[in-house]
Amino acid sequence: MKYLFFYYLLYRCCIGGSFSSLNGTKYNNIAYYDLKESALKALGNGTDGEVKVVNVDVFGNVYIGGSFTQVGSMKTGPVAVWNIYTSAWVSTGLTASQFSAGSVVTSLDTDCSSFPESASYTGLFPCDIFIGGNFKATLSGSTATNIMYYHNANSAWESFTAANVSSVSVIAKNELQLFTYSKVYIGGKFYDATGKEFGFATYDTDKKTWTFVDGVSGVTDIYYNPNVFSTDNIFVSATTFTETTCKGVCNLNHKTSVWSSTAGSVATGIVNKLRYIKGLSASNVGSIFIGGNGLSTSSVKRRDGETGDYATIGTNYPVETVLGMDICGILSQYSVTGCKSGSVAVGGQNFFKFFDANANAWKSLLSETGYSINSIYVKTSSAVTSTISFALMAIVAIVCFLF
Numbered sequence: 071m072k073y074l075f076f077y078y079l080l081y082r083c084c085i086g087g088s089f090s091s092l093n094g095t096k097y098n099n100i101a102y103y104d105l106k107e108s109a110l111k112a113l114g115n116g117t118d119g120e121v122k123v124v125n126v127d128v129f130g131n132v133y134i135g136g137s138f139t140q141v142g143s144m145k146t147g148p149v150a151v152w153n154i155y156t157s158a159w160v161s162t163g164l165t166a167s168q169f170s171a172g173s174v175v176t177s178l179d180t181d182c183s184s185f186p187e188s189a190s191y192t193g194l195f196p197c198d199i200f201i202g203g204n205f206k207a208t209l210s211g212s213t214a215t216n217i218m219y220y221h222n223a224n225s226a227w228e229s230f231t232a233a234n235v236s237s238v239s240v241i242a243k244n245e246l247q248l249f250t251y252s253k254v255y256i257g258g259k260f261y262d263a264t265g266k267e268f269g270f271a272t273y274d275t276d277k278k279t280w281t282f283v284d285g286v287s288g289v290t291d292i293y294y295n296p297n298v299f300s301t302d303n304i305f306v307s308a309t310t311f312t313e314t315t316c317k318g319v320c321n322l323n324h325k326t327s328v329w330s331s332t333a334g335s336v337a338t339g340i341v342n343k344l345r346y347i348k349g350l351s352a353s354n355v356g357s358i359f360i361g362g363n364g365l366s367t368s369s370v371k372r373r374d375g376e377t378g379d380y381a382t383i384g385t386n387y388p389v390e391t392v393l394g395m396d397i398c399g400i401l402s403q404y405s406v407t408g409c410k411s412g413s414v415a416v417g418g419q420n421f422f423k424f425f426d427a428n429a430n431a432w433k434s435l436l437s438e439t440g441y442s443i444n445s446i447y448v449k450t451s452s453a454v455t456s457t458i459s460f461a462l463m464a465i466v467a468i469v470c471f472l473f
Contacts, residue, residue, distance in 0.1 A: 089440070099117045100117060114142050114158065117136065117140070118138050121138065122203070124394075129197070132447075144161070145167070147207070163220070177239060178200065178241065179243045180200070214230070216235045233260065239289055253273070257306070258289065268284060269289050270286050281327075290340070293346050307341035311329060316329060317336050338366045340365075342395075347411065370416055387432055391418050395446055399411060417443025419442045
């Protein structure tokens with residue numbers, strides 16, 4: 071019988087970017103900050119190039135993409151996976167030789183809803199993996215341009231059905247998408263058969279079809295909110311919306327593809343990152359967090375409820391341009407994780423800061439310069455390793471879906 075592992079990743083804030091040494095220790099572009107011990111720690115020997123995106127699945131495995139070609143001595147190309155159970159980088163089934171020179175992965179997400187057999191709980195890829203960016207990769211029988219995914223059921227990397235995908239800036243896939251489980255939400259530059267440009271698209275992994283959505287360009291982030299009470303459940307940040315009431319952020323109805331300003335409006339600046347904490351009722355939109363540059367006063371803001379403006383968080387807040395951001399979600403308990411719900415981690419050029427919602431105060435986690443943090447992923451929940459764990463995750467899924 072397998073045991074529940076409630077230790078793994080309970081306190082970790084993973085960071086990826088451009089840095090070799092921090093606080094006198096070599097990390098090579100990828101590390102994690104232990105929120106309980108207040109200390110940076112390494113993930114192996116790191117990478118030979120910049121990390122652009124970090125993601126962590128429900129099992130605790132860490133996924134990274136960027137402009138690197140190898141991790142440690144393993145020639146992986148611009149995507150790699152750290153296996154939490156073996157504490158080592160593992161083969162993705164891809165090699166650097168399959169990618170064209172200069173390939174970069176800038177976006178990545180996972181879907182672990184297939185619930186693998188118990189024998190694969192500690193396997194290399196218990197989930198589907200979606201990656202996007204600017205790359206060309208030679209796969210078995212096809213060539214993938216700027217977007218592809220690892221299909222766990224087939225144990226193989228696959229290209230998306232042919233489409234003119236010029237670039238991909240962000241990919242969003244949520245395991246709790248009960249009605250839209252086969253849909254992947256993508257920001258970037260796409261062109262239809264007539265040559266018309268789109269900034270947002272969905273891809274159906276079952277039907278293998280694309281749907282291009284008009285009304286937005288320069289998409290910087292996407293958050294899918296699986297709420298049964300609302301269809302306006304896709305939060306998008308971008309530089310331009312055709313919906314005049316939307317500035318900086320906007321909501322997309324997944325059924326009608328109509329944009330609305332439910333998420334409020336950001337009067338000035340550019341939103342680079344957005345996160346969301348669910349409300350506890352059908353009428354409560356919850357809290358939306360944004361990070362960017364030129365946002366007026368602070369580069370990190372929060373909006374609570376369905377009305378009101380985005381406001382600064384705490385005092386001594388960041389003013390630097392936010393490149394990476396993540397939050398501690400509604401189920402995060404401070405006594406267990408050291409990260410109270412509503413806490414925020416942000417980073418960018420020469421700064422890495424954390425808003426401790428328990429103390430209602432910002433603190434700097436690094437005092438040196440000469441580094442850049444591009445992506446942050448806060449993981450303060452347990453790694454799932456048993457049938458019992460899956461049952462618990464199913465209960466959490468129902469709660470999240472209803473609220």
